[in-house]
Amino acid sequence: MDYLIGVDLGTTATKAVLFEKNGKIIASSSQAYPLYRDASGMAEEALEDIFEAVLSAIREVAIIIEENDELLAISFSTQMHSLIAFDENWQPLTRLITWADTRAVKYTEQLKASKVGSEIYRRTGTPLHPMAPLSKLIWLKNDRPDIYEKAAHYLELKGYIFYRLFAVNKIDLSTATGTGIFNIFDLQWDKAALEITGVTPEQLPQVVEPYEIEQNLSEDFAKQMGIQRKTKFVWGAADGPLSNLGVNAIAPGVAAITIGTSGAIRVVTDKPKTDEKGRTFTYALDREHWVVGGPVNSGGDVFRWVRDQIFEGEMSFEEVTALATKVSAGADGLLFHPYLGGERAPIWDANARGSFFGLNYGHNRNHMARSVLEGIVFNLYTVALSLVEVVGDLNMIQATGGFTSSKLWTQIMADIFEQPINVSESREAGCLAAVVMAEKALGMIDDLGEISTMIGNNQTYLPNPENVARYRELSPIFIRLSHTLGLEYENISDFQRRFKANK
Incomplete structure (x- = not known):
């Protein structure tokens, strides 16, 4: 039997779902973690909590795979708008600053009142709001200079997971388009947005296609997840766009x-x-x-x-x-x-x-x-x-x-x-959509519309x-x-x- 795993890096939990090629759900696992909030508007998560949740969730569904079966790929959906700062040695300077964090509200309001703010929105497609990494970077620059001045690299959650697993510095196109610093028309980091934040392109990850594949896990991580080292990991996309795909x-x-x-x-x-x-x-x-x-x-x-x-x-x-x-x-x-x-x-x-x-x-x-x-x-x-x-x-x-x-x-x-x-x-739209993207990445399907054969029948509620x-x-x-x-x-x-x- 051939299987694929869809992983959803959510706000309060990471979920892994084991699918057959036709979209049939075989097993699922959800691993929760806390979201730390306070009166300042902070909304953060511990990186190690999420990383351990990923390993554990994959392990719990992979245990079903037998010796003669094959795990074709693991593909990812992720919460959007997160930010992590690292020093030059790739040591985290922050926890995961999530989309729900509102500490950048003052700087967002200033940006919204300016002409340059509306121009940045029109090029990046991300509304001006404290959720966006654009605002978070301005907040770090002004309110946390101790972190900002040491920051040599910035990643979001999925990028962090792939960095830990494969030592790569990347972000998928889908997630990049939700940062507020990426031009959605020329598909490059936006110069004007970067100028406001003071961040350089060298501090940001390489933008790759959602169909990008990573391989060659370390023996240790492969063992912790109960999978083979050769297992393909597909980058996938952000949870919002994948939700559309997941329900066709x-x-x-x-x-x-x-x-x-x-x-x-x-x-x-x-x-x-x-x-x-x-x-x-x-x-x-x-x-x-x-x-x-x-x-x-x-x-x-x-x-x-x-x-x-x-x-x-x-x-x-x-x-x-x-x-x-x-x-x-x-x-x-x-x-x-x-x-x-x-x-x-x-x-x-x-x-x-x-x-x-x-x-x-x-x-x-x-x-x-x-x-x-x-x-x-x-x-x-x-x-x-x-x-x-x-x-x-x-x-x-x-x-x-x-x-x-x-x-x-x-x-x-x-x-x-x-x-x-x-x-x-299907109650697992995000994970199923991630798996369909993996099937396209592997050349198993030519069109994302193939998901229509996998989602089952609709129950319809009439007004x-x-x-x-x-x-x-x-x-x-x-x-x-x-x-x-x-x-x-x-x-x-x-x-x-x-x-x-x-x-």
Whole structure:
């Protein structure tokens, strides 16, 4: 039997999935690690935690492979926008600074207010936000000169994993397009962006195709993973673009919606497109497939907050969702803005804060649970409205991510978007997409569209007309309210930071 392994380097866990060539899942393993946060906006992870998780996850699925079987390749998906600084001897100077880190907010706001900032966005396709390595590098330069002056090399998470395994200094094209310092039109590091950061091309990795292959593992690492030294490692791509491929949303007008820890909505085009208003991103899957969309911070993490804080961790996610089903669509006029950790699309404001609006004596925890689920989807719907302006109408929606296991949550999406929502049988879209890229890299397939034969049948959720009518009335209020509250986001977040600092 021939096998392939897809590895997803996620924000809270690394997952490895063992597939047959036809996309059938044989085994999976998920290894969690902590995300370190504090009041300053820090959101970091320990490098060794993630590296050990990669070794362990691969080992747990590879153990199924028998002596006469062959592991054809291991291919990778990765969280985007991360940054690690190294000294001249390749010793880490930082932990992994993740996409969720907002310490660069001040410098991002300054960049957004300048003409050069908007020009950089139009060339790089990465919106101006603290998530981007562009902003992180400016923050290091100004606030952490002790690190910045010693930094001889910069990598992101997948680059670090491949550096540890193969001693190479590379980044795949897909991940590079999410850095904010890479020109998506001439496919080179952007000179103006580098000039602002003070970083030179020599400090950055070589950009390679997602189909690049590494081989010849050390005996020690091969043993730790339980695989042969000759096993091929395919670079793969970033998790956002791979999510589209993983649900076969690579044709024009077919949108992929993901809600995991965070969320996003994306559409594939044949060339990069940027938004005159700076609301959407443009990242590469490969040179022929460009993903245009918008990411949100507010996904499963917000629902976890509801369970842990409002319900004090006494209930499972399923039990909290069951309470939300006891309330009708619209939660009797209770709206929730899910900006607990700032927000990327659609408002691109790291100072944004969450709020319940419309609370009255008739509301209880059941209403709060439902309004949170609805608020997360309302927010994604607002992103979709922006996306339509850039790429045209959405003809079909393919959904993926942990939220699709909830029938209520998926139905809410169908009702708010007023469109059928298709959920494929495959629950491992990112890992499957990475494996399909490996198959193309190995010459096993000629076209990425072959994934259509691997994802199984769709379950389709149709809009409920009664619920649609309610949400159609509430969504404009949700959108207008975000603009009204936006006037005070900076003031309240500044107060919160000062109050925390003085405690």
